[in-house]
Amino acid sequence: MNIFTTDRVAALLPRLRTFVAQEIIPLEAAYLHGSFRALEPQLEALRGRVKEMGLWTPHLPVADGGLELTLTEFGMVSEELGRSPLGHYVFNCQAPDIGNMELLHQFATPKQKHTFLEPLMRGEIRSCFAMTEPEFAGSNPVNMATTAVREGDEYVVNGHKWFTSSADGSAFAVTMAVTNPAEAPHKRASMIIVPTNTPGFQLVRNIKIMGDEGDSYASHAEVRFENCRVPASNLLGKEGAGFALAQHRLGPGRIHHCMRFIGICERALDLMCRYAVARELSPGKPLASKQIIQTWIAESRAEIDAARYMVLHTADGIDKNGAQAMKESISTIKFFVANVLQHVLDRAIQTHGALGITDDTVLAYWYRHERAARIYDGPDEVHKTVLARTILKQYGYDVQSA
Numbered sequence: 001m002n003i004f005t006t007d008r009v010a011a012l013l014p015r016l017r018t019f020v021a022q023e024i025i026p027l028e029a030a031y032l033h034g035s036f037r038a039l040e041p042q043l044e045a046l047r048g049r050v051k052e053m054g055l056w057t058p059h060l061p062v063a064d065g066g067l068e069l070t071l072t073e074f075g076m077v078s079e080e081l082g083r084s085p086l087g088h089y090v091f092n093c094q095a096p097d098i099g100n101m102e103l104l105h106q107f108a109t110p111k112q113k114h115t116f117l118e119p120l121m122r123g124e125i126r127s128c129f130a131m132t133e134p135e136f137a138g139s140n141p142v143n144m145a146t147t148a149v150r151e152g153d154e155y156v157v158n159g160h161k162w163f164t165s166s167a168d169g170s171a172f173a174v175t176m177a178v179t180n181p182a183e184a185p186h187k188r189a190s191m192i193i194v195p196t197n198t199p200g201f202q203l204v205r206n207i208k209i210m211g212d213e214g215d216s217y218a219s220h221a222e223v224r225f226e227n228c229r230v231p232a233s234n235l236l237g238k239e240g241a242g243f244a245l246a247q248h249r250l251g252p253g254r255i256h257h258c259m260r261f262i263g264i265c266e267r268a269l270d271l272m273c274r275y276a277v278a279r280e281l282s283p284g285k286p287l288a289s290k291q292i293i294q295t296w297i298a299e300s301r302a303e304i305d306a307a308r309y310m311v312l313h314t315a316d317g318i319d320k321n322g323a324q325a326m327k328e329s330i331s332t333i334k335f336f337v338a339n340v341l342q343h344v345l346d347r348a349i350q351t352h353g354a355l356g357i358t359d360d361t362v363l364a365y366w367y368r369h370e371r372a373a374r375i376y377d378g379p380d381e382v383h384k385t386v387l388a389r390t391i392l393k394q395y396g397y398d399v400q401s402a
């Protein structure tokens with residue numbers, strides 16, 4: 001419980017905690033030693049149970065089958081589900097689908113909703129988001145080479161993307177492409193829905209992440225668009241509005257990620273404490289008797305609690321005043337919590353000794369895959385610049401003009 005806990009979320013969280021602990025975490029070993037695809041039948045069965053329990057797509061409005069939670073409430077849900085790498089998927093609120101659902105919800109036409117959003121909400125299909133290109137700095141994505149040229153009633157899409165998360169097995173890619181090259185940089189690109197069965201769409205490879213290629217939902221792909229022809233009606237929003245639409249993904253998306261990071265931290269701290277108590281250096285002398293281990297536990301507890309309050313405070317501000325009003329806080333939590341995550345995971349691994357770097361616990365998986373937390377959704381350095389710029393402005397210094 002914390003000051004942001006509402007009655008309905010207080011009733012919900014223990015149910016989620018139990019379900020994650022009893023139903024999802026037991027599947028982790030098979031995932032860590034096998035593949036996501038091999039686990040899909042069991043995950044499907046769990047997804048069915050989540051639907052029956054009325055907890056499916058908790059982020060969506062009630063009319064769409066969700067729980068109509070505020071962003072702050074969903075943040076707390078995200079923490080619970082984040083305790084396992086499989087949690088969000090089982091509840092159909094996993095990135096990048098959750099971001100695409102939000103985009104389509106706000107900006108899709110009725111036909112686009114029917115074709116793409118509805119099956120996504122039902123969990124019948126998955127999707128991906130293709131913006132970053134290997135040849136250009138993703139930190140400044142206005143620079144891109146992918147184009148969508150209008151020819152009659154179609155767009156012809158050509159381009160090269162990478163880190164298109166979960167493209168393997170996705171039904172469509174929300175694709176950022178230049179449609180208006182003569183406009184100002186942030187008005188050149190549009191979002192276009194490209195079904196992945198469009199001739200010319202090519203999944204080149206799943207990129208190995210620290211040695212782990214992954215598959216299906218749990219992967220990051222390099223993709224190519226070679227003369228992909230899609231109906232002009234697949235344009236999302238207006239031509240040239242791609243970056244404006246992308247902005248809508250960012251505020252809530254960062255809350256989702258940060259609360260998921262906190263869920264990971266809680267699980268890592270739990271594993272660390274259990275191991276510290278159980279592992280004996282000599283009879284009757286567990287690791288927990290050592291002051292350095294106690295220090296790591298205390299530091300982790302303090303950092304996680306601080307992180308949670310910062311994120312929930314930011315989410316509450318977004319709920320009340322919108323994302324723009326919380327711009328600096330959104331940047332602050334993104335780099336702060338990503339670093340807390342890394343520190344806590346590192347201490348948990350160190351406490352586990354050699355076991356910590358095996359896949360016999362979930363720690364090494366997270367260490368491999370969440371190093372990226374300091375890079376995606378804006379690298380640390382970009383967020384720190386946003387924050388410092390605001391602070392220095394109060395001292396009469398304009399970073400932008402330097």
Ligand SMILES: Cc1cc2nc3c(=O)[nH]c(=O)nc-3n(C[C@H](O)[C@H](O)[C@H](O)COP(=O)(O)OP(=O)(O)OC[C@H]3O[C@@H](n4cnc5c(N)ncnc54)[C@H](O)[C@@H]3O)c2cc1C
Nearest residue numbers: 129130131132137138139163164165372375376377379381
């Ligand atoms: C796991 C993962 C999943 C991803 N999923 C997706 C996805 O689904 N769809 C998608 O389109 N993209 C995705 N991305 C791509 C992601 O958005 C980019 O990696 C990110 O924007 C950074 O771009 P870049 O990798 O090109 O790094 P660059 O922009 O080349 O930056 C390299 C480094 O330079 C430094 N730097 C950059 N800008 C500044 C600055 N202004 N000041 C100081 N230092 C700076 C930072 O340290 C940064 O890490 C994903 C990336 C990862 C790692």
